[in-house]
Structures are given as C-alpha cells and as structure tokens.
Amino acid sequence: MTNEELIAIRERCKATTPGPWDFIEGAPRTGAGAAVRGAGNRTVAGGAISKTDGTFIAKSYRDVPALLDEVERLQCELAESKCAN
Numbered sequence: 516m517t518n519e520e521l522i523a524i525r526e527r528c529k530a531t532t533p534g535p536w537d538f539i540e541g542a543p544r545t546g547a548g549a550a551v552r553g554a555g556n557r558t559v560a561g562g563a564i565s566k567t568d569g570t571f572i573a574k575s576y577r578d579v580p581a582l583l584d585e586v587e588r589l590q591c592e593l594a595e596s597k598c599a600n
Contacts, residue, residue, distance in 0.1 A: 532553035538570045
C-alpha cells in the first residue's frame with residue numbers, strides 16, 4: 516500500500532461516528548433486529564446484520580486504527596534497519 520492509501524484509510528477512520536462501537540442484537544430502533552451503535556447510542560449500521568458481521572463492524576472501530584499503527588511502526592523499523600546496513 517502507498518502512504519497516500521494509508522493516510523486516506525486513517526482519515527476515513529477519523530471521520531466516523533465516535534466510539535466505542537458495540538453490536539446490539541434486538542435493537543428496536545432499526546426495525547430489523549440488529550444494530551452497531553457508537554457513542555451517544557448513535558446507530559452506525561442497522562438492518563439485517565448477522566452477529567458475526569455486526570461484531571466485525573463494531574470491532575473495526577478499534578482494529579483498523581490499531582492495524583494502521585502497526586504498519587507505521589513496522590515501516591519505521593524497516594527504515595531504521597535499512598539505514599543501519
């Protein structure tokens with residue numbers, strides 16, 4: 516991935532509804548039985564969401580930024596390694 520792609524992903528993360536996000540089965544406000552909710556009980560996603568999909572969406576709020584941080588750490592480590600050789 517290019518740095519531009521990684522920056523764009525991080526910007527999309529920052530633009531989302533504040534978290535933490537939680538998956539809620541039987542969420543009455545969605546009319547479809549499930550929702551992913553963020554801070555302030557705001558619905559992030561709702562509808563016919565399976566438990567596994569809903570959990571994945573909810574966890575992505577923390578997982579994606581963590582993965583981006585790890586990519587950045589590894590890039591720095593690689594750059595330092597190249598300079599040392």
